[in-house]
Amino acid sequence: MNELVGTHLLLPTWERRASTVGFHDGEYHGDYGRHADRVLRLADAMHRELGLSKDEPFAVLSVNSHQYLELHHAAFLGAGVINPLNLRLSPREIQLILADSEARVIFVDEFFADHLARAIEPVRDSLPLNRVVLIGGGDHPHDIAYEELLESGHPVVPDEPEETDPVVLMYTGGTTGLPKGALLDQRAELLNLYHVAMTVDLYEDRIYLHQIPMFHAASMAAILGIPAIGGISVIQPLFEPGQAMDLIEQYAVDWTLAVPTMLAMMLDHPQFRAERLASLRDLVYGASPMPAGLLERIRASLPDVALWQGYGMTECSSVLTMLTDEDHRRGGERLQSAGRPVLGVEIVIEDRGGNRLGPHETGEVCARAGNLFTSYWHKPRETEVAMRDGWYHTGDMGYRDEEGYLYLVDRLNDMIVTGGENVYSLEVENALSTHPAVAEVAVFGVPHPTWGEEVHAVVVPRQGVEVSVEELREHARTTIAGYKVPKSIEFRSEPLPISGALKPLKRELRSEYLERLAEAGHQPARGANAEVGPAEPAAR
Numbered sequence: 239m240n241e242l243v244g245t246h247l248l249l250p251t252w253e254r255r256a257s258t259v260g261f262h263d264g265e266y267h268g269d270y271g272r273h274a275d276r277v278l279r280l281a282d283a284m285h286r287e288l289g290l291s292k293d294e295p296f297a298v299l300s301v302n303s304h305q306y307l308e309l310h311h312a313a314f315l316g317a318g319v320i321n322p323l324n325l326r327l328s329p330r331e332i333q334l335i336l337a338d339s340e341a342r343v344i345f346v347d348e349f350f351a352d353h354l355a356r357a358i359e360p361v362r363d364s365l366p367l368n369r370v371v372l373i374g375g376g377d378h379p380h381d382i383a384y385e386e387l388l389e390s391g392h393p394v395v396p397d398e399p400e401e402t403d404p405v406v407l408m409y410t411g412g413t414t415g416l417p418k419g420a421l422l423d424q425r426a427e428l429l430n431l432y433h434v435a436m437t438v439d440l441y442e443d444r445i446y447l448h449q450i451p452m453f454h455a456a457s458m459a460a461i462l463g464i465p466a467i468g469g470i471s472v473i474q475p476l477f478e479p480g481q482a483m484d485l486i487e488q489y490a491v492d493w494t495l496a497v498p499t500m501l502a503m504m505l506d507h508p509q510f511r512a513e514r515l516a517s518l519r520d521l522v523y524g525a526s527p528m529p530a531g532l533l534e535r536i537r538a539s540l541p542d543v544a545l546w547q548g549y550g551m552t553e554c555s556s557v558l559t560m561l562t563d564e565d566h567r568r569g570g571e572r573l574q575s576a577g578r579p580v581l582g583v584e585i586v587i588e589d590r591g592g593n594r595l596g597p598h599e600t601g602e603v604c605a606r607a608g609n610l611f612t613s614y615w616h617k618p619r620e621t622e623v624a625m626r627d628g629w630y631h632t633g634d635m636g637y638r639d640e641e642g643y644l645y646l647v648d649r650l651n652d653m654i655v656t657g658g659e660n661v662y663s664l665e666v667e668n669a670l671s672t673h674p675a676v677a678e679v680a681v682f683g684v685p686h687p688t689w690g691e692e693v694h695a696v697v698v699p700r701q702g703v704e705v706s707v708e709e710l711r712e713h714a715r716t717t718i719a720g721y722k723v724p725k726s727i728e729f730r731s732e733p734l735p736i737s738g739a740l741k742p743l744k745r746e747l748r749s750e751y752l753e754r755l756a757e758a759g760h761q762p763a764r765g766a767n768a769e770v771g772p773a774e775p776a777a778r
Contacts, residue, residue, distance in 0.1 A: 240398060240399070240400060240401045240424075241401075242401045242424055242425040242428040242429065243314070243316075243398060243399045243400070243401055243403075243424045243425075243428070244311065244313075244314025244315050244316075244399070244405070244424060244428075244462070245314075245315055245316070245395070245396075245398050245399065247314070247428060247431075247462065247466045248311060248314065248315070248462075248465060248466055249274070249315075249395065251270070251465070251466055251467065251468045252270045252271070252273065252274040252465070253274070254468065255269075255270040255468040256269065256270050256271035256274070257269055257270075257271060258270055258468065259470070260273065260465065260468065260469070260470055260471060261273055261304050261307070261470075261471050261473070262470065262471070262472045262473065262489060263303055263304040263473040264473075264475075266304050268304060270465075270468065273304075273307075273308070273311075273465070274393075275393050276308055276388060277308050277311045277312050277315065278315070278391070278392075278393040278394060278395060278396075279388045279389075279391035279392060279393050280308055280309070280312045280317070280387070280388055280391060281312040281315050281316070281317035281391070281396050282391035282392045282393070282394055282396070283387045283388060283390045283391030284296070284312060284317045284318055284343075284387075284391075285317060285396070286390075286391070287382075287387060287390050287391070288342075288343050288369055288371075288387075289342075290317065290318040290342075290343060291318070292316045292317065292318060292319075292396075292397075292399060292403060293318075293319060293403060293404055294318050294319060294342070295318065295319045295320075295321045295339045295340065295341045295407045296309075296313075296318045296319070296320065296321060296341055296342075296343040296344065296345065297321045297322075297323055297335070297336060297339065297341045297343070297344040297345070298320060298321065298322050298323060298344070298345045298346075298453070299323045299325070299332075299344065299345070299346045299347070299350045299353075299354055300345065300346060300347035300349070300350065300373055300452075301325070301347060301349055301350075301451075301475040301476050302448050302449075302451060302452050302473050302474060302475050302476070303347065303373065303473060303475060304471075304473060305345075305347075305373045305374075305384060306373075306452045307448075307452070307461060307465070307471065307473070309345060310452070310461050310462075311465065313405050313406070314399075314405055314424065314427075314462065315395070315396050315399070316396040316397060316398065316399035316403065317396060318343075319404045319405055319406065319407050319421075320405070320406055320407070321335075321339050321341055321406075321407040321408070321409070321419070322406075322408060322452060322453035322454075323335065323409075323453055324409070324451075324453055324659075324719070325350065325451060325453065326659065326719040326720060326721045327719050328357075328715075328716075328717065328718055328719050328720075329353070329356055329357035330357075330717055330718075331417065331718070331719060332354065332357040332358070333357055333358065333361050333365070334416060334417060335409050335417055335419070336358065336365050336366075336367055337361075337364075337365055337366075338417070338419060338615065338616060339407060339409075339419060339615065340366045341366065341367060342366050342367060342368050342369065343367070343368075343369045343370075343371065344367060344369075344370055344371070345371045345373055345384065346370060346371070346372060346373065346378075346380070347372075347373040347374050348372065348373070348374035348375060348376040348378055349374075349475075351372060351376065351378030351379065351380065352378060352379075354370070355378070355379040368381075369381045369382065370382075371383070371384055371387055372384060399424055400424070401423065401424050401425040401428075402423050402424070402425060402612075403423060403424050404421050404422070404423050404612065405422065405423060405424050405427060406421075406422040406427060406458070406555075407419045407420070407421050407422075407615055408420050408422065408453075408455055408552045410551070410552045410553070410660060416665075418614045418615070418617060418620060419614060419615030419616070419617075420552045420553045420611040420614060420615075421611055421612050421613050421614070421615050422555050422611050422612065423612055425608060426554075426555050426608065426609045426610060426611065426612070427458060427462065427555050427609070428462070429555070429582060429607070429608040429609040430458065430459060430554070430555035430556065430557055430609040431458075431459050431462050431463050431466070432582070433557055433580040433581060433582050433583065433607075433609060434459040434463065434548075434557055434580070435459075435463060436580065436581050437546070437560050437562070437580050437581075438493075438520055438522065438546055438560075439520075440463055440466075440467050440469075441467060441469075442467050442468045442469060443469065444464060444467060444469035444470070444492065444493055445469060445470040445472065445489055445490055445491050445492050445493070445517075446460050446464045446469060446470065446471055446472065446491065446492075446493050446494060447472045447474065447482065447485055447486060447489075447491040447493075447494040448460060448461075448471060448472065448473045448474060449474045449477050449482050449494060449495070449496060449500065450477075450495050450496065450497070450658075451476075451477075454658070455550070455551065455552040455555065455556035456495060456524060456548070456550075456556050456658075457495070458555060458556060459556075459557070460495060470489065472485050472489045472491055477500055477503075479500070479503040479504040479506075479507040479510075480507055480509055482494075482500070482504060483504060483507065483509065483510065483514050483515065486514065486515055486517060486518065487514045487515075487517070490517040491517055491518065492517055492518060492519040492520065493518070493519060493520045493521075493522075494518070494520075494521060494522070495521075495522045495523070495524070496521065496522075496523055497523065497524075497657060497658035497690075498523055498528045498532055498690055499657040499658065499688050499689050499690065501521075501523065501532065501536060502532050502687075502688045503688070505532075505535055505536070505539060512539050512540060515540060515543070518540065518543045519543065519544060520543070520544045520546060520563075521536075521540070521543050521544070521545055521546070522545075522546040522547070522548055523545070523546070523547055523548075524547055524548035524549060524550070528547065528690065530573075530574075531687070532687075533545075533573065537566070544563035544566075545563055545566040546560060546561065546562060546563060546566075547560065547561035547566075547576065547577060548560055548577075549561075549576035549577065549644065549646070551632065552611070553610060553611045553624070553630060553632075554583075554605060554607065554609050554610050554611070554630065555609045555610075555611070557580055557583075557609075558579060558580070558583050558585065558605050558607070558632075559576045559577040559578055559579050559580065559583070559585065559644050560577045560578070560580050561573075561575060561576060561577030561578075562577065565577060572639075572643050574645060575639075575643040575644055575645045576636075576643075576644045576645070576646055577643060577644065578641070578642045578643055578644065579605075579642070579644075582607055582608060582609070583605060583606075583607040583609070584605065584606045584607065585603060585604070585605055585638065585642075585644060586604050586606075586629070587599065587600070587601040587602065587603060587604070587636065587637055587638055588601050588602050588604050588629075588631075589601045589602075590602075592626070592627070595637070597637070597638055597639055597640045598637050598638075598639065599637055600635060600636065600637045600647060601635065601636075601637070602631055602632065602633070602634070602635060603632045603634040603635070603636045603644065603646070604629040604630060604631050604632065605629065605630045605632060606628060606629050606630070610625075610630050611630075633653065634646055635647050652664070652681075652682060652744060654681075654682065654683035654691050654693055655683070655690060655691055656683065656686070656689045656690065656691045656692055656693060656721060657688075657689040657690065657721065658690075659721050661683075661693055661721070661722045663680075663681040663682055663683075663744070664681075665718060665722065666681040666693060666695065666714065666718060666722055666723075666724065667679050667680065667681045667695075668717075669713070669714040669716075669717045669718045669722075669723075670695060670697065670710055670713070670714050670724070672713070672717075673705065673709075673710055673713045674700070674703070675699050675700055675703040675704070675705035675709075675710075676697055676698075676699065676700065676705070676710070677698045677699060677700045677701070678697070678698035678733060678734050678742070679695055679696065679697050679698070680695070680696045680734055680742040680744050680747055681693060681694070681695045681696075681724065682694060682744045682747065682748050683748075684726070684748070684751055684752075684755075685752075685755065686725075692724075692725040692726065693722060693723065693724045693725055693726075694724060694725070694726045694727070694728075694751065695710075695724040695726070695727045695728070696727075696728055696730055696734065696747055697710065697727055697728070697729055697730065698729075698730050698731070698732070698733060698734060699729060707727045710724075710727055711723050711724060711727070734747070735747070
């Protein structure tokens with residue numbers, strides 16, 4: 239028997255809890271029997287009507303919804319490989335991903351249908367894409383409606399997948415400026431769930447708020463775990479702090495996951511009152527740096543809530559380490575850490591020569607576990623580099639203490655984490671450098687009290703040419719997503735400092751910025767790229 243597949247994880251619980259309402263999504267309140275029927279019909283229709291095979295990607299561009307959950311679950315029953323698309327992608331990035339994944343089918347909701355149409359219309363003849371399935375209503379371009387597709391299906395259980403069958407293709411930023419698709423199999427995703435479940439309690443009465451976008455790797459444990467135990471999934475389409483508090487209060491939510499940005503917005507909301515969140519038992523944060531001041535505010539406002547910090551990435555389905563509630567209550571220096579590896583995960587620190595380093599020696603964070611990705615889609619060379627000697631090389635710089643706590647201090651690949659989203663500096667530099675007024679440019683992350691980090695650019699204009707900050711930002715916006723566009727740009731009249739390898743010394747530029755920040759009386763955010771300490775989940 240293949241234990242680590244969606245069929246054996248989900249279907250027995252759905253049968254046992256058939257009459258229990260497990261899904262609240264606006265006006266939709268579905269029990270497990272209805273959910274199972276819809277997922278099975280969907281999986282059957284995806285095979286018979288759309289012609290998808292179990293190892294073929296299908297894309298999804300949608301806000302959170304019960305339909306999005308159904309698509310995830312259909313994939314885990316063997317209907318295909320789900321490719322969840324970041325909602326902030328520019329039209330050009332959507333084109334690149336659809337071409338690279340070779341997806342013939344995309345599911346899109348009414349909120350993003352027109353955006354998708356603008357992205358694919360100019361190039362659709364050159365894409366493998368042949369079916370657009372519309373979730374919801376409205377007069378938007380599509381080939382078939384979601385509910386119509388479900389009606390054509392039969393509630394039959396697909397053939398059982400293998401543990402090694404691919405199930406998720408999730409694109410993440412690339413150091414070349416192009417996205418990379420991390421391919422994850424059934425075994426990896428279920429092991430990730432088991433690792434989380436052995437750390438944060440999973441039990442039948444759990445009530446979970448899905449406020450992290452369902453395209454994000456950080457959402458996967460809840461997408462699988464809550465329906466696997468028969469808990470209740472409360473769904474918020476897009477994060478809005480007032481509505482999030484309303485839903486927590488209305489449904490007595492006891493567990494949720496949030497990026498620090500989201501938590502800051504809730505605490506700052508005029509209708510925030512701690513008693514409105516009295517039902518919360520566990521609050522997990524991760525995916526971007528947690529400002530120390532914000533963590534103190536959360537602990538002071540919600541002293542009875544168990545806090546957990548998760549560190550990981552798409553390539554590990556998403557969790558490697560966890561800073562537990564006990565660690566948070568103990569306080570002290572370890573609050574600056576990303577915690578210790580969850581059960582089943584090994585972490586080592588290596589120097590550039592591949593040598594293992596001891597406690598408090600800084601090097602690259604490397605991981606070995608069963609929840610790692612199988613490959614980068616169509617990128618064997620990048621896969622080989624990332625998975626050297628059986629260890630995944632994360633590109634993060636850090637060190638461990640004597641007790642195995644991991645402290646993150648920098649990124650090897652200059653990745654910026656802003657509001658829970660990854661931004662690679664090179665792709666932003668590429669976008670800015672195409673402006674005719676730009677002679678040199680360097681991009682890096684700088685501390686931000688809400689987003690953890692923001693994208694900052696240093697630009698050397700061409701001699702005798704004038705350009706404004708807004709002009710550069712609008713130029714960048716034509717080729718990259720809005721969240722990647724620099725929030726701040728400074729002009730420099732002298733050339734950028736360079737290393738012996740003729741590369742811009744970003745560390746020096748960043749240090750100068752932080753020095754100016756300190757002189758002005760500001761403190762940097764505590765986090766993976768803030769020159770000080772850890773990590774955390776996503777939305778903005």
